Amino acid sequence: MSAVRVMGAETEYGIHAPAQPGANATWLSAQVVNAYAHTTGQRSAGGGEARWDYSDEDPLADARGWSVPRHAAHPSQLTDAPRYSEPTALTAAQIAQEDAGEDSPDGEDQDDAAPSALMMNLVLGNGARLYVDHAHPEYSSPEVTNPRDAVIWDAAGDQVALAAVRWIAQNTSLPQVNLYKNNTDNKAVSYGSHENYLMPRSVPFGHIVSGLTPFFVTRPVVCGAGRVGLGQDGAGAGFQLSARADFFETEVGLETTIRRPIINTRDEPHATADKYRRLHVIVGDANLSQSANYLKFGTTALVLDLIEQGLAPVAEIHEPVEALHAVSHDVSLTQKMRLTDGRRLTALEVQWLYFEAAAQQAHRSGADSTPGGDGHTAAVLQAWEQVLTGLGRGVDQVSRTVEWAAKLSLIQQYRARDSLNWSDPRVGLIDLQWSDVRPEKGLYYRLLQRNRMDTVVSEGEIAAAVGNPPTDTRAYFRGRAISQFGPQVAGASWDSVIFELPQYRRLRRVATREPLRGTQKLTGELFDRHQDVEGFLEELLRSPS
Amino acid sequence: MAGQEYKKTSERDEENAQTPPSDPAVAPAAAQTHAATEETDDLLDEIDGVLESNAEEFVRGFVQKGGQ
Helix, strand or coil: CCCCCCEEEEEECEEECCCCCCCCHHHHHHHHHHHHHHHHCCCCCCCCCCEECHHHCCCCEECCCEECCHHHCCHHHCCCCCCCCCCCCCCHHHHHHHHCCCCCCCCCCCCCCCCCCCCCEEECCCCCEEEEECCEEEEECCCECCHHHHHHHHHHHHHHHHHHHHHHHHCCCCCCCEEECCCECCCCCECCEEEEEEEECCCCHHHHHHHHHHHHHHCHHHHCCCEEEECCCCCEEEEECCCCHHHEEEEEECCCCCCEEEEECECCCCCCCCCEEEEEECCCCCCCCHHHHHHHHHHHHHHHHHHHCCCCCCCCECCHHHHHHHHHHCCCCCCEEEECCCCEEEHHHHHHHHHHHHHHHHHHHCCCCCCCCCCCHHHHHHHHHHHHHHHHHCHHHCCCCCHHHHHHHHHHHHHHHHCCCCCCHHHHHHHHHCCECCCCCCHHHHHHHCCCCCCCCCHHHHHHHHHCCCCCCCHHHHHHHHHHHHHHEEEEECCEEEECCCCCCCCEEEECCCCCCCCHHHHHHHHHHCCCHHHHHHHHHHCCC | CHHHHHHHHHHHHHHCCCCCCCCHHHHHHHHHHHHHHHHHHHHHHHHHHHCCCCHHHHHHHCCCCCCC
């Protein structure tokens, strides 16, 4: 029983140019990617853009054992095509054309890059991917091995987003661009923040569905980000725990943009396929609260371990989609949901069932002991128990940790002062601006500044993670390859790095299909020994590992 | 003697905080509450300054295209 597991976060940011509300979202998103490339100097580095290697992507593979034919898939599902934006979106060439009139802002010569083409994809020195996904900039964190690191490298993404916003703000030829770490525009559109967890393929998918669904239905009480407005378009007056819940319409499925399922079956392991599956979780909220984000990854990792060991509590919920909506809409946390065995439990009680099963198993295995444990399980269990206990006592007990409670508490104080009702635009604006990535504008950051939010990690750890990869996964190899040999990296993906050497006629593709290889321990000295890529590759490809 | 009385009052207040105490012994708590209220007022004032001007237009203008 352990919270230690390979995991990663994906965040699609809301994007808005207030002075140009009609601006093309794909173009704006590309400006964000481009801006960040400028701040890191990646454009000026020879080839500049490390292209994404799509050869191992398979978005139509379903974990239940079949594959959707391409012609039957919704266009937004074809995420393995370099350009899969909606038909109304600009093509890369059109975007390049639109951008062609712009002078290079820092006077840099852009001769060798395709004529001022906008970058749509970057692989970062910290092992992350920053790219244009549909009509949003997305930061996909590097693979990490524990929930604490998940918080660090996800928060590093917020700093990447901030750096891009700052760069654009200084560039007078571009409209000001704001980025929001949220999940909806409150006008019926949602965009995701996904979690990924590595699991052994041997676990039957049916066990994952039955073990995870009750947990996901009730998880918003712990890690919901809070939302003003009820229903997909937010037209209903009120507040709910989860920003994403109302956008879920089915229990299990392959889609991520339509008919969103509580359990997503996309089966792209990005690793040795007969050994692993990558569980792609789309039901979570984007979190700014570090405690909420920590618990989101930590408790889910524990529950996956319970499922793998066949120890998940049995709590089959009657009509889970409706129950998810009801949980999210129940700020009092008192409403009971019906289980198929006749029990009636609150969301909090279901969470306690999972907590108790995990705590019991961790105790049995010794993983929960502070010295001698794995260094993470005990801390996750403690934080989980504290939050569940606090939630049972009242919202004000958890307003430093639980994100929806913090947001609700702020809004209630604001509403009380000015006698505002829920549909007042200022209330909606507080919800939106909660997630502005700029610390001077983002209301979460204003509370953090006033020491009203608990933290899990330090600012220094986040700052270091902007430029450095985790040391204990293959992200180390990817990130260090970009940092050290960027101009010679022609492409990369989760499970490959492609080097391009002038004297070779062929590209050299280095597969990284084992997430726990390519670590600092295994490759750090190799990187240290070689300042030129030829020698590096020669030794790497010669060695038996 | 006075000390004992003070202790009793304080315990009773903790157990069932009912009537607002006029005892000087609980003044620190009242001061704390007052400070918290001031801090909240200050926070809300700050937020007034941070919020984008013209809330209605700003919120209406925040229109996103679909994502995953």
